[in-house]
Amino acid sequence: MGNIVQxxxxxxxxxxxxxxxxxxxxxxxxxxxxxxLTLLGPSGCGKSTILNxxxxxxxxxxxxxxxxxNIGYMFQKDHLLEWRNxxxxxxxxxxxxxxxxxxxxxxxxxxxKTYGLWEFRNMFPKELxxxxxxxxxxxxTLSVNPDILLLxxxxxxxxxxxxxxxxxxxxxxxxxxxxxxxxxxHDISEAISxxxxxxxxxxxxxTVKDIYTINLREDKDLTPLQTRKVPKFQDYxxxxxxxxxxxxxx
Ligand SMILES: Nc1ncnc2c1ncn2[C@@H]1O[C@H](COP(=O)(O)OP(=O)(O)OP(=O)(O)O)[C@@H](O)[C@H]1O
Ligand SMILES: [Mg+2]
Numbered sequence: 495m496g497n498i499v500q501x502x503x504x505x506x507x508x509x510x511x512x513x514x515x516x517x518x519x520x521x522x523x524x525x526x527x528x529x530x531l532t533l534l535g536p537s538g539c540g541k542s543t544i545l546n547x548x549x550x551x552x553x554x555x556x557x558x559x560x561x562x563x564n565i566g567y568m569f570q571k572d573h574l575l576e577w578r579n580x581x582x583x584x585x586x587x588x589x590x591x592x593x594x595x596x597x598x599x600x601x602x603x604x605x606x607k608t609y610g611l612w613e614f615r616n617m618f619p620k621e622l623x624x625x626x627x628x629x630x631x632x633x634x635t636l637s638v639n640p641d642i643l644l645l646x647x648x649x650x651x652x653x654x655x656x657x658x659x660x661x662x663x664x665x666x667x668x669x670x671x672x673x674x675x676x677x678x679x680h681d682i683s684e685a686i687s688x689x690x691x692x693x694x695x696x697x698x699x700x701t702v703k704d705i706y707t708i709n710l711r712e713d714k715d716l717t718p719l720q721t722r723k724v725p726k727f728q729d730y731x732x733x734x735x736x737x738x739x740x741x742x743x744x
Contacts, residue, residue, distance in 0.1 A: 497562070498642055498674045499525035499548065504557035505699075506543055517543050519699035521557070525642070525674055530665075532677045532685040534738065535695030541678040545644045548676070563641030563674075570647045572631040574619040581606075581615040584634045591638060602637050609633060609667060625656040625663075632664055636671060643668060643675040649684070661688060662717045682738060686710070686730045687718035694737050704737055706730065 506518040517540035525531045535541050546552040549565050574583050584602055588594040606612045611626075611633060619627055628648060635643060648664065649657040665688055668675050679685055685692045692706045708730060710721045721727060 496527060497524045497560075498527045499562070499676065500558070500560040501544075501548075502558040502560075504544070504547065504559060505555050506540065506547065506552070507555045516699040518554075519701045521700070521702050523693045523702055523705060525676055527674055528672060529690045530668060530675045530677060530688060531691045531693065532679060532689040533693050533695060534679060534682065534685040534734065535700060536680060536697055536738075539695050539698050539700040541680075541695065542646055545646055545676070545678060548644060561642065564638070565642050565644055566635040566638060566640030568631055568635045568643065568645045568648050570650055572619075572627045572651075574627055574630060574634075576619050579616050579618055580611065580622070580630055583619065583630060584637055587634055587638045593638065598637070598639075601639070602633070605633050605636060608670075609663075623656070624652050625660045628652065628660050629663060632667060636667070636673075641674060643673050645675060645677045647678055647680075650679075657684075658719055662719050665718050682731060682734050683722065684718075686727060686734065687721045692734065694734060706734065 501521055501523050504518055504521040505516070507514050507516045521544070523531070533541050533544060543552065545567065547554050547559055548561060549567055575586070578586070584606070585594055585599065588598050606615055609629065611630060614622060614626065619630070622630065645664070649661050652660055661684060677688055686708055689708055692708060694703045694706070695701070696703050710716070710724045710726055710730070716724070
C-alpha cells in the first residue's frame with residue numbers, strides 16, 4: 495500500500511511583531527494507507543502546527559506536503575454546538591460542505607446505530623458525558639467520509655479512566671472504518687497503545703528524532719487497553735521514555 499501522506503523537509507517559522515519563531519525544522523515522515531501514526535512531542539513543539547499545515551490552514555515556510563485524500567480534523571475540544579441536538583451537530587459538516595444528501599444522512603444514521611449513539615440523537619450536548627461528546631465529535635468528523643483522520647490530542651480533556659475507554663472506542667472505529675489516521679499526543683502510553691508507528695518529536699524548533707514501528711499486535715484485534723498488557727509494551731515505553739526524556743537535558 496502506498497503513502498497517503500508524505501511530509502518532506504518541512505520547516506515552519508512564524509513572523510510577528512515580536513520577531514520570528516522557528517517551530518518546525520526539516521521534518522520528514524509519511525503515513526501509509528490504513529495506518530495509525532502518532533506524533534509524540536512535548537507541549538508547544540508544533541504538533542498542531544503540523545496538522546494545520548496538512549489541512550492547508552497554514553502554508554509552510556519550506557518543504558513539501560503531499561496529501562492523497564480528503565481530511566477529517568478532530569480537535570482537542572469537541573466544539574459541539576450546545577443549541578443543536580446530536581444529529582444536527584453531526585450533520586453540520588455535511589451542511590457546510592453542501593453535501594447533506596439522503597445518502598449522506600443514511601450513512602450518518604448507520605454510524606449512529608453502529609457506535610451506540612442512535613438513542614442519543616435528539617439530545618443536546620450538555621446532556622452527554624465528556625466521553626460521549628468525544629464520540630459524537632468523531633462521528634461528526636467521519637460523516638463527510640474522510641480518507642485521513644487528524645486527531646489533535648482528542649482525549650486530553652477527559653479524566654484518566656474515561657480517556658482509556660474512549661481511546662479504545664476511537665481506535666476500534668478507525669480500524670472498523672478502514673481509515674488512515676495521524677494522532678497527536680504527549681502521552682507515551684497512549685502513543686504506543688494506539689499506533690502502528692510513533693514519530694518522536696524534539697523540542698522547538700521541532701524535528702523528527704526517530705520513528706518507531708510498534709509490533710504489539712500479532713493478534714490484530716487487540717484494543718489499545720489490551721495492548722497495554724502485552725509484555726513488550728514496557729520495552730517500547732522504556733525506549734520512548736528515554737528518547738522523550740532526552741528532550742529535557744539537551
Ligand atoms: N499563528 C501563529 N503565529 C505565531 N506563533 C504561533 C502561531 N501558531 C502557533 N504559534 C506558536 O508556535 C509554537 C507551536 O505551537 P503549536 O500549537 O503548534 O504547538 P503544540 O505542540 O500543538 O502545543 P500543545 O502541546 O500545547 O498543543 C507555540 O510556541 C505557539 O505559540
Ligand atoms: Mg496543540
